[in-house]
Amino acid sequence: MKLIPLPAFNDNYIWLLHDNVRALVVDPGEAQPVFVALQQLGLQLASILVTHHHGDHVGGVAELAKATGAQVCGPASEKMPEPLTRLVQGDAVQALGRTWHVMDVPGHTAGHIAYFSPDAGLGAMPSPVLFCGDTLFSGGCGRLFEGTPAQMLASLDKLAALPGNTQVCCAHEYTLSNLRFACAVEPDNADLKAYAGHCEGLRARGLPTLPADLALELKINPFLRSRCDSVVQAAQAFQPSLCTAEHSDSEVFAAIREWKNQFK
Numbered sequence: 430m431k432l433i434p435l436p437a438f439n440d441n442y443i444w445l446l447h448d449n450v451r452a453l454v455v456d457p458g459e460a461q462p463v464f465v466a467l468q469q470l471g472l473q474l475a476s477i478l479v480t481h482h483h484g485d486h487v488g489g490v491a492e493l494a495k496a497t498g499a500q501v502c503g504p505a506s507e508k509m510p511e512p513l514t515r516l517v518q519g520d521a522v523q524a525l526g527r528t529w530h531v532m533d534v535p536g537h538t539a540g541h542i543a544y545f546s547p548d549a550g551l552g553a554m555p556s557p558v559l560f561c562g563d564t565l566f567s568g569g570c571g572r573l574f575e576g577t578p579a580q581m582l583a584s585l586d587k588l589a590a591l592p593g594n595t596q597v598c599c600a601h602e603y604t605l606s607n608l609r610f611a612c613a614v615e616p617d618n619a620d621l622k623a624y625a626g627h628c629e630g631l632r633a634r635g636l637p638t639l640p641a642d643l644a645l646e647l648k649i650n651p652f653l654r655s656r657c658d659s660v661v662q663a664a665q666a667f668q669p670s671l672c673t674a675e676h677s678d679s680e681v682f683a684a685i686r687e688w689k690n691q692f693k
């Protein structure tokens with residue numbers, strides 16, 4: 430099995446997973462990069478997995494489905510191109526001979542879902558793979574367009590509980606700007622500094638920073654670290670009203686999200 434991020438638009442990735450014969454793609458916001466890859470690699474498109482309804486994730490779905498006959502799977506509660514296999518938390522879909530477990534991860538959109546396979550079988554050792562759309566990014570998280578901070582925090586908590594060696598396939602290359610913000614939140618985080626240097630090197634060579642390693646994200650991503658003392662203190666400096674004993678986890682998370690929205 431091979432996992433390839435196909436660049437689309439300015440900073441989207443359409444993830445393509447294949448076994449040298451058949452392929453699945455995730456969130457094809459445009460069809461053309463997928464058609465080109467299928468032709469170059471001699472692949473037949475079997476499945477299209479969609480995480481949420483935004484145009485940069487669904488724009489190519491109808492054209493690809495029509496041309497290839499691929500099965501389209503997506504969130505049960507969002508407006509999607511039809512026909513669609515509608516999925517909710519606890520459902521499992523078969524694609525490329527693997528089982529993909531569906532997780533509800535609201536926050537960026539109300540019906541956002543993620544797909545997790547414990548054994549997508551990349552490389553020598555089968556490793557878990559997560560397609561999380563615009564929920565979790567490397568060093569960051571999606572904007573809260575349709576959900577509350579408490580919902581997004583609960584969604585990220587679910588993802589954070591997956592195995593540490595999970596390869597996190599995010600839908601955007603936002604890593605460097607996320608890490609600039611993360612360094613402002615945790616200037617003394619040595620793992621973060623090292624990772625930022627690593628990612629700058631990758632981008633300088635035109636390479637993707639993704640997939641991300643979940644165990645590393647837990648050490649560097651402020652949105653997965655909103656209960657750590659260093660992040661709580663930074664949130665309190667940004668929003669002094671949090672300096673009371675009774676602040677909730679989601680209030681700290683909300684402050685970090687708001688800080689990021691304003692961060693230049």
Ligand code: ZN
Binds near residue numbers: 483
């Ligand atoms: Zn989106």
Ligand code: FE
Binds near residue numbers: 486600
């Ligand atoms: Fe997006």
